Structures are given as structure tokens and as C-alpha cells.
Amino acid sequence: MSALGDPRDLAARLEALTSPVRLVLFTQTFGCDTCFEARRTADEIARLSDRIRVEEHNLVLDAERVAEYGAARAPALAIVGEQDLGLRYYGAPAGYELDSVVSAIEIAAGAAPALSDESVAALGALDRRVDIQVFVTPT
Numbered sequence: 001m002s003a004l005g006d007p008r009d010l011a012a013r014l015e016a017l018t019s020p021v022r023l024v025l026f027t028q029t030f031g032c033d034t035c036f037e038a039r040r041t042a043d044e045i046a047r048l049s050d051r052i053r054v055e056e057h058n059l060v061l062d063a064e065r066v067a068e069y070g071a072a073r074a075p076a077l078a079i080v081g082e083q084d085l086g087l088r089y090y091g092a093p094a095g096y097e098l099d100s101v102v103s104a105i106e107i108a109a110g111a112a113p114a115l116s117d118e119s120v121a122a123l124g125a126l127d128r129r130v131d132i133q134v135f136v137t138p139t
Contacts, residue, residue: 013102014049017109021052024078026071028059034092038075041093045101052105077101081108086131097136 023042027035039056046052057065059074069078072090079087079101087108093101107113115123 010045010098010102011048013106014045014052016111017049017051017106018111019051019082019109021105021108022078022080023052023054023105024065024069024080025054025056026059026062026066026069026074026076026078027056028074032059032074035075037092037094038077041098042077045105051109079104079108081110100134100136 023046025039025042027039039054042054046054057071059066059071059076065071069076069084070088071078075090075092077089077093078084079089085108087104089101089104091097103114
């Protein structure tokens with residue numbers, strides 16, 4: 001079995017994508033123990049849908065792309081649909097965290113986020129940019 005768990009479950013979700021998504025991956029050659037795993041996982045996800053493609057950039061050498069996507073460290077994954085919604089994932093997605101990446105891919109492709117009506121109303125009332133960071137651990 002791959003790092004993705006059961007690929008049939010993910011393939012069924014990704015089959016429903018309505019528009020293309022780019023997984024813009026930022027890695028670095030030295031000092032990144034999880035960069036290879038992040039690339040492997042991104043490639044496995046992309047193999048499950050012809051609407052997903054992976055672009056890889058070096059965090060140290062590709063300063064223009066780093067600035068464009070605001071990558072702060074490696075590995076970083078910018079999940080970009082027709083518009084860049086600012087969806088970013090830092091680290092190598094594995095285990096339960098993989099669902100967050102797949103959900104972000106679905107949102108980038110145009111699916112509505114799974115938010116309550118109250119959350120949508122609160123977000124609609126914002127009058128300035130807000131960065132939200134979610135931290136997860138395997139425990």
C-alpha cells in the first residue's frame with residue numbers, strides 16, 4: 001500500500017474535480033528530511049487525476065517563485081486552482097493529514113468548503129485579509 005492509504009478512495013474523490021489544480025511544491029536539496037516524501041506523495045496524488053499536475057521549485061534557488069507563493073520553508077505545497085486562494089500545506093502530508101490536502105485540492109478546484117452557515121457569515125463580515133494557520137500532529 002502507498003503513503004496515500006487506499007488509492008481507490010482518493011481516486012473517487014479526485015475524479016469529481018471540475019477544474020485543474022496545480023500542486024506547487026517547494027523543496028530543498030539539503031536540510032530537508034521530508035522533501036523526498038512530500039514529492040513522492042504529491043506525485044502519487046497527481047497520478048490519481050488527470051486534472052492535477054505537480055510543479056517543483058527549489059526553496060533556495062527559485063527566489064521569484066518563493067516570493068510569488070510566499071513559501072516560508074520546505075517542504076511547502078501551494079494548492080492552486082484557477083485562482084490562488086492561498087491554500088498552503090507545510091510538511092510531508094501523510095496519514096490523517098492527507099485528508100486536509102485532498103480537501104484543499106477539492107476547494108481549489110471549485111468545491112465549496114465544508115463550513116457551517118455561521119462560519120461563512122463570519123468570514124463574509126471580515127473587512128481585511130486574515131491568515132489562518134492550522135497545526136496538526138499525529139498524536
